[in-house]
Amino acid sequence: MNDINEESGQEHVEDSLRQVVEIIARQKLVESLVHKQDMPRHELVEALVHKQNIAELRKKLDELHPADVAYILEALPIEDRLMVWDLVKAERDGEILIEVSDAVRESLIAAMDNRELLAAAGSLDTDEIADLAPDLPKDVVQELMKSLDEQKRAQVESSLSYDEDSVGALMDYDFVTIRADVTIETTLRYLRMLGDLPTHTDKLFVVDNGKRLIGVLPIKRLLVHDPEAHIAAIMIDDPVAFHPSDSASDAAQAFERYDLVTAPILDPHDRLVGRLTVDVVLDYIRAEAQEDMLSMAGLREEEDLFSTVWRAAKNRWLWLAINLCTALIASRVVGAFEGSIEKLTALAALMPIVAGMGGNSGSQTLTLVVRGLALNLISKDNANRLMLKELSIALLNGLVWGGIMGVVTFGLYGNAALAMVMSAAMLLNLLVSSMAGYWAPRLIVRMGHDPAFGAHVLLTFITDSMGFFIFLGLATVVLL
């Protein structure tokens, strides 16, 4: 009985991964030994050991939670991953495909034939089928849709029709509805009759004759109130609810803010159409944060850690190409001042400092603005004040770091005029970069993208080009 899972989930799953890796290594050793001495006598031994390893691995996988199998698949290099995938019971394929990341899912689906895919997808709920559908071959999706009854097909189609960043794309169709005019006792009898409740059910949805939501009943009220009480008297009649077209990111913030576990989703006529649950919101928040990080670093999408070199390169080329173009423009700015650099080569050594400090300080402003935009904290009422604050900080930073660099420059080159140009250029470029950090994400949002999308590339372009231009331009005017 005393079988409490003593390890935190993470240790447990890491142990499993280690065991899987060990069995695979043993298996490979056997195979390589057999390949080396290709004798009939060994074949029998090999067959036996092989079977034993495979059986052990299969047993291990069967015991694991689908999410744990997904984690193991993600951590394995491609050929080991496909070997393990082959051993997973067919009826579990669907739930595991739902758990793995998009990039790894592609690698698994590529290794399955249409029949296997159809069987895997067939075991899923409609909201999960909609998650999977965009990654499946078209003929499999068609076949799959034909196999569903009318209501389910409508659900899948509806889920697929919403933008991937809307509440509609995240909702499920598993909820329990009750009427307001019954008692707790009747409700309890009804629930016992159902036999099971959907996962995460923390509240029942109270609807009227027209399927319109009129309130929600937290399960705990069912438990602590008098069985004779009527639902209407104990329900909450102004619950937080969403529409399928609402932004998923706003809904996630509402889940955080109001500590929700589930929330009803309504059509424009207040009719209940679905449910949003906290586990999906959690996944969404994690995915969104990762996407921001990836797009800041110039990766177009999530990348399988062990994807082929070719695939990975394609994922990275867009931003590298854009970066090459912007770097070339910055380089032409320097090129325009080659005459000045020839006369005073110290300029070449100092100019990267001006550009680099601008980039860094601009990136601090940019990150705060991206965060403020994501949390809806920036509005026209406070935007000017924020801009003024960032400009003031840039001024202060410019005086401090510009001053320090002036002293350092004088120390290195003994040239007072050069030192003053350095100080002035630092100050000016920090001011420019604070404005670039402030405006770049806002501009990108206005163009209809996520604020982090390409913001750093734009910022670096401005701070580099302007940094070179200001410093070399000032030097040319003042010194030469």
Place this chain on the structure above:
Amino acid sequence: MNDINEESGQEHVEDSLRQVVEIIARQKLVESLVHKQDMPRHELVEALVHKQNIAELRKKLDELHPADVAYILEALPIEDRLMVWDLVKAERDGEILIEVSDAVRESLIAAMDNRELLAAAGSLDTDEIADLAPDLPKDVVQELMKSLDEQKRAQVESSLSYDEDSVGALMDYDFVTIRADVTIETTLRYLRMLGDLPTHTDKLFVVDNGKRLIGVLPIKRLLVHDPEAHIAAIMIDDPVAFHPSDSASDAAQAFERYDLVTAPILDPHDRLVGRLTVDVVLDYIRAEAQEDMLSMAGLREEEDLFSTVWRAAKNRWLWLAINLCTALIASRVVGAFEGSIEKLTALAALMPIVAGMGGNSGSQTLTLVVRGLALNLISKDNANRLMLKELSIALLNGLVWGGIMGVVTFGLYGNAALAMVMSAAMLLNLLVSSMAGYWAPRLIVRMGHDPAFGAHVLLTFITDSMGFFIFLGLATVVLL
């Protein structure tokens, strides 16, 4: 009755913010008018309008959820924020302080006297008091601890004793325990007697005589099983459980993986000591993601959007100072080749491209490695393979982009040798930067920090210095 909250939470709270801002603006207008014409007659009018605005604002605030008030406080510039804070009912101060970000919390606490702080903190649960305590003046904390009974004091002390990134720092003490040898009916009677259940209660914790956890009972099983059934027969006897010293980030991953709403927390002897809930995990995940983004951009901590310039500057100086040092070193590398640049000024224009492309491509590798480390996907079994993949991509990128830059360089300067140096330097620096992107976060983890902490500064240092050194060095050897 039909009072469903039609707006998503976000629209609702943004509306409230707009209303608050409007009232404040109206109020300021009145005040400025009165200041301009300081006549006795107007004083009466002013007093009236003033009272009316303030009353309207106070009413609006009273209606809002504490989290919504927190959002409004965060979005307001300091003086407006403090004016609103003054109007919030004293008994709500505590729950609102818990909801605001650390930076904004400081600004609110600074405006309160000890008596107010004591009253605010006194209204909170012990885990919330522990959250707040580090931000309170020492004498307030002492006073507060004295006012608690022994059990609560022990809980606060225990919560404070854990590292902020451990499960112990996130746990609460609100849970319902039951015995295994009773029936569902008895349990239901017991719950009705309790009158209310803690928020997020999705399962009851089943304990033995020694307070040791022997299982959990999901509430939905209470609802759908026969009232005569015994708890022992329907409970789950191997639930996911954590220890207070477990890493909070691992626990958060377990919540995501197993779709948990709550989980029990046990001491080394399996005795139940606390509970972890999904709302806290959600906040933790969001905060962790933000911290990563901030520390990548060189901000030491979360910053109040409207903090004073001085505070903000202090938050940003550490990384700017480090960046100045690394930029100076890179500048000295260039300085060492001033002779070469004097002879061929094209080098000065081309060198930022080599450094910049290295920085960008290294940052792609770095981001994937940081993500892989955060998800525990990188182990000694697959690390070499991952390194090889990143090196291969760098090789491919080096050939492609180095080749393109070779052609561009020849086009610009008509110098074949320079074009070849450019290509070779690009290739070499991309190889160096992929290794820097791969090793920097792993090194930082080994030094006991979060992988994102300073990783970009280290990377930029390597890609800049090495980029300049490789390009200028090659040019000096080959061309001059």
